[in-house]
Structures are given as structure tokens and as C-alpha cells.
Amino acid sequence: MNLRHSTALRAVAYGTFYRLPLVLRRRIVRAVVPKYVVGSVVFVHDSEAPAPGRLLLLRQPPGVSWTLPAGLLQRREAPIDGALRELHEETGLKLSRADLVPATPNAIVHAKGWVDMCYHAFVPASTAPVRADGAEVLELRWFALDDLPKLSPATGRLLGMFGIGPAAAPGAVPAIPARG
Known part of the structure; x- marks a missing residue:
């Protein structure tokens, strides 16, 4: 032809x-057309931490590794609203749209068929009212960016894309916006 x-x-x-x-x-x-599942992820930074910074991570069942606050969007839910909802559900933090900074890049398309809409939030760890509910989230803890715990494979890859953690390219500078 x-x-x-x-x-x-x-x-x-x-x-x-x-x-x-x-x-x-x-x-x-x-x-x-291929189907994609869309979720939102929030990198919660300790606004009081000295460089290189600290990140709020959570341990969910079965509890063998640590993840970021994240979850799937509900039907017709804006990604930023889904990020705020999941952040509140999983950590107890009640933030506003103005408190979230879109990550660069904001959308990460994974080969396995899902899309993560990524945001940064900056909160003071000393006064942030975080809580683990004991069911969906077993434990919450702040970790230095240069001393992260065992991460879930998906979290490790995602952080690596932003120059954070063991999966980051050697010499990569973390893609973190200026502190709010």
C-alpha cells in the first residue's frame, strides 16, 4: 500500500x-484508547528542617515499607482536590489549594497504566497536627531526605524521578520548589 x-x-x-x-x-x-488510573501524590516537606530537608512518609498495611500520602481520584474530582482529600484522610493535615505547589513535572505517566498528579506542601513538623488512623495508616514519621527508610518500589521510583532517594540519578539535585 x-x-x-x-x-x-x-x-x-x-x-x-x-x-x-x-x-x-x-x-x-x-x-x-488505553485506560489510565489517575491519582494524586503529595510530597509533604518540613518547612523548619535545614537542608537537605525532611519528608513526611507513612507506613500502610502490610507495613513493610514507607510511602507518600496518595490516593486515587474520585469521579470528576480535580487532581488538587483529590490530593487535599487524600492528605487529610491519611495524615490528618487539613490544607487549602493555596498550600499545594504543583510539582515539576506535575503529571507522571507510569508504564503500568496509571498517572500520578504530584504536589508539594510545606508544613512545620513541630506543630503539624499529623495522625495515623491505625487502619489505613499504621504510622507517620518525618525522615531526612538523605536518610530515607525502606520505600515501596513505586514510591522509590517516584521520588527518584524528582532527584530524591536511592533511585535518583547520581548527582541529581532534588526538584523541590522554594519553601512556602
Whole structure:
């Protein structure tokens, strides 16, 4: 098949597709396009800690490794609102939209089919009202960025993408915005 013939077939296919009712086009797209699960993750930094800084991590069942506050978005929930909801549910911290700084990059697309929308928050550890509920979260603790505990594989990879932890590229500078 030559290029001209291939282009003509694609033009016919697209022309036919765009003549279909919108509802039917959406169903076709949902059936054909890969599905992604979207969640929000919050890097909670201790605003009082000297360099290199400290991060709030949590241990969830089964309790063998540490993770970041995170969770899946609810239907039609904005990523920043999902981040705030999950942060409150998992740590007890009640922050506002203005308290979250979008990470750079803000969206991390993982090969296994999920997307993490990432945010930074800066809170004073000495007065932050954090709490573990004992069910979803077994323990919360602040850790120095240069002395992190055993991380879940997904958390280790995610932190590494931001230049933090053992999975960071050698010599990488952590991608942390200026403290709020």
C-alpha cells in the first residue's frame, strides 16, 4: 500500500468517524484508547528542617515499607482536590489549594497504566497536627531526605524521578520548589 492510498483511507475513516453521533464516538474512543488510573501524590516537606530537608512518609498495611500520602481520584474530582482529600484522610493535615505547589513535572505517566498528579506542601513538623488512623495508616514519621527508610518500589521510583532517594540519578539535585 503506498502513502497516497494510506492517506486516502485514513481520510475516509476520520470523515466517517466524525459523522457519527458524539455519544457513539465517545464509546468508540473509550473502547480503543488505553485506560489510565489517575491519582494524586503529595510530597509533604518540613518547612523548619535545614537542608537537605525532611519528608513526611507513612507506613500502610502490610507495613513493610514507607510511602507518600496518595490516593486515587474520585469521579470528576480535580487532581488538587483529590490530593487535599487524600492528605487529610491519611495524615490528618487539613490544607487549602493555596498550600499545594504543583510539582515539576506535575503529571507522571507510569508504564503500568496509571498517572500520578504530584504536589508539594510545606508544613512545620513541630506543630503539624499529623495522625495515623491505625487502619489505613499504621504510622507517620518525618525522615531526612538523605536518610530515607525502606520505600515501596513505586514510591522509590517516584521520588527518584524528582532527584530524591536511592533511585535518583547520581548527582541529581532534588526538584523541590522554594519553601512556602
